[in-house]
Amino acid sequence: MTDVLAIADHRRGELRPVSYELATAGRELADATGGDLHLAVIGGDVESFGEKLARDGVDVVHTVAEGEEFNHDVYTQTIEQLYAALDPQYVLAPNSVNGLDYAPAVAGRLDLPIVTDVVGLELDGDSLVATREMYGGKVETTTELDAGAALATIREGEWPEAEGTGEASIEAFDVDIDEDAVGSTVTGFEEVAGGDVDISEADLLVSIGRGIEEEENLDLIRDLVDALDATLSSSRPIVDAGWLPANRQVGQSGKVVTPDVYLAIGISGAVQHVAGMKGSDTIVAINTDPNAPIMDIADYAIHDDLFDVVPALIEAFE
Numbered sequence: 001m002t003d004v005l006a007i008a009d010h011r012r013g014e015l016r017p018v019s020y021e022l023a024t025a026g027r028e029l030a031d032a033t034g035g036d037l038h039l040a041v042i043g044g045d046v047e048s049f050g051e052k053l054a055r056d057g058v059d060v061v062h063t064v065a066e067g068e069e070f071n072h073d074v075y076t077q078t079i080e081q082l083y084a085a086l087d088p089q090y091v092l093a094p095n096s097v098n099g100l101d102y103a104p105a106v107a108g109r110l111d112l113p114i115v116t117d118v119v120g121l122e123l124d125g126d127s128l129v130a131t132r133e134m135y136g137g138k139v140e141t142t143t144e145l146d147a148g149a150a151l152a153t154i155r156e157g158e159w160p161e162a163e164g165t166g167e168a169s170i171e172a173f174d175v176d177i178d179e180d181a182v183g184s185t186v187t188g189f190e191e192v193a194g195g196d197v198d199i200s201e202a203d204l205l206v207s208i209g210r211g212i213e214e215e216e217n218l219d220l221i222r223d224l225v226d227a228l229d230a231t232l233s234s235s236r237p238i239v240d241a242g243w244l245p246a247n248r249q250v251g252q253s254g255k256v257v258t259p260d261v262y263l264a265i266g267i268s269g270a271v272q273h274v275a276g277m278k279g280s281d282t283i284v285a286i287n288t289d290p291n292a293p294i295m296d297i298a299d300y301a302i303h304d305d306l307f308d309v310v311p312a313l314i315e316a317f318e
């Protein structure tokens with residue numbers, strides 16, 4: 001009982017990036033326990049998902065052909081049966097909408113301690129030590145679980161995605177679902193306003209904050225977005241003001257994004273914002289305040305007025 005079982009996440013026909021992050025977190029934990037990493041994908045196009053998930057560090061990918069979309073009862077029953085068959089020490093799930101739906105139920109059924117929204121995991125002797133954030137990221141806490149087994153949900157964007165093509169075997173797992181206990185099904189999706197864009201999938205984000213001052217200045221920013229062929233996102237005040245829809249918000253109460261480039265324009269870098277974008281590969285910040293927290297984490301900090309810099313960037317990129 002030293003293995004780790006991680007559960008991949010998918011929605012609307014696509015594997016979510018956290019699936020590959022789970023592979024990294026699971027590998028690290030399995031290295032510490034001395035066990036194997038099992039990565040399971042439940043439902044959807046399991047054949048193609050299985051191949052995609054067979055990345056470096058994964059020992060076995062278990063594919064469970066049960067339905068297309070997430071279903072609470074199918075997931076809880078399946079994970080219970082995977083647990084019985086594989087006897088893992090630890091179970092990892094995403095701290096996503098789906099993960100938070102089924103993980104507590106699974107922990108209850110398996111009588112496992114659960115720790116959610118984890119940003120770090122390590123072993124200390126026989127104890128699992130989980131790092132979590134409190135007070136909007138201002139305080140880090142550690143939770144020590146010494147039960148010898150546990151379930152943890154990991155925060156998206158905290159571990160790098162596993163890469164490469166490993167030597168994982170891909171095995172179909174036959175599950176016996178009690179249909180009488182399946183109480184709900186996904187019948188469809190309804191987009192919220194502006195829901196056509198998923199900023200968490202973007203490679204290049206132009207993100208704006210209160211520094212743009214007025215809604216009409218969005219036109220200037222949209223010109224830059226077009227010139228860069230980028231995707232527009234924002235800090236929370238922009239959404240609160242109704243200038244952009246909620247699906248554009250980056251941060252603790254918005255989305256976690258991990259683009260190749262994050263261009264922060266007139267954003268101060270409050271902890272709640274940084275929680276959503278610190279996993280970006282390259283951070284570029286434009287700010288008149290050299291002491292703004294965003295300047296500390298920026299790879300390129302442009303200490304200047306955005307109303308001078310943005311037109312110059314548009315001209316250069318057009």
Ligand SMILES: Cc1cc2nc3c(=O)[nH]c(=O)nc-3n(C[C@H](O)[C@H](O)[C@H](O)COP(=O)(O)OP(=O)(O)OC[C@H]3O[C@@H](n4cnc5c(N)ncnc54)[C@H](O)[C@@H]3O)c2cc1C
Pocket residue numbers: 136208209210211212234235236237238249250251252253254255265266267268269270271272273276286287288289292304305306307
């Ligand atoms: C529970 C909770 C959850 C939250 N969740 C989120 C979240 O998910 N996402 C989020 O973003 N926030 C969130 N917040 C809010 C967060 O605390 C900050 O208030 C917010 O991120 C600040 O947004 P901002 O950087 O756009 O604005 P400000 O902090 O006002 O920063 C504006 C920046 O623009 C710069 N600036 C001004 N004029 C110019 C100019 N002409 N040129 C260049 N720079 C200029 C200023 O120097 C300043 O640094 C949350 C808060 C709480 C309490």
